[in-house]
Amino acid sequence: MRARTAFIGLLTAAVVGTAAWLVFYSPVLGVRNVEIVGNLTVSADRIRQQAAIAALHPMATVDLAAVEHRILGIRQLATAKASREWPATLKIAVSERAPVAVVPVDGGKAALVDKHGVVIEIRAVAPPSLPVLQLGRMNPSDPVMLAVLKVVSGLPESLAGKVKTVHAGSAEGISFGLNDGRTVVWGGSDRGEEKARVLVSLLSRKADVYDISSPDVVTLK
Structure with a gap:
């Protein structure tokens, strides 16, 4: 056993x-x-x-x-x-990662960045479909760049393709240069969807500057 x-x-x-x-x-x-x-x-x-x-x-x-x-x-x-x-x-x-904007780098090249500011790749020529960021500092941890990327990545496709350049002196002072030469004063990164809807409805009206920083009271110049 x-x-x-x-x-x-x-x-x-x-x-x-x-x-x-x-x-x-x-x-x-x-x-x-x-x-x-x-x-x-x-x-x-x-x-x-x-x-x-x-x-x-x-x-x-x-x-x-x-x-x-x-x-x-x-x-x-x-x-x-x-x-x-x-x-x-x-x-x-x-x-x-999806590129949402272009950051100019040395040698006239273009760095494609995602919504977090991560560089995805560097190209000799910037894709015309992406806006070029023209900021004082190109640091993904900087509040200004974070605000800009939040705004740019949240734009609807119908509007994103019209934005050529993005400028910002502060997180509350974001503005766009459109492909046709017009300027959009966007303001801060708050109320993005509402601002986008207002801007789309206004672009059919002739003006040089569209101030939608306060979407409740817009100004055309």
Whole structure:
């Protein structure tokens, strides 16, 4: 009886040990496919390369947090989420940063920034669809730039395409230069949706300056 019990114990230990080896050390349940979803402009191959997951690395021991951290080294990506899809697929869902404005940099080049002021990429020529920020300081932590980015990123598409330049002496003193030469005095970053609606309705009226800093009392000059 004791021999039988000992045998069963050894057999159980062997089964558990084999299962643990298969899951944690063996390539049998290793990563055979890395699936990338959510990318639009960043290639899946580049994300896989940045993820740096060795082929057939045991699925169970992949450090998902470390994979996400490495992937976010790609500046064009805003988020990354890695997950296991057994038996052999590692899925990586990403979202990309969207450029909302252009910041002039040395050499006449243009830095594309997202709504947080993160530089996504630098181009030789600024895209005509994005407004150029003309501020005294180009620091993402500066209250003036934060206010400007909040305003610019909140503009409706129909209005955003008309803004050529953005000026601001303070967080409450934001103004736009439109593509047709007209000027918009926007004011602060408060009541953005309301200001946008008012401005869209006013642009059909001829004027050089549209002051909507207080959308309750607008001024045209």
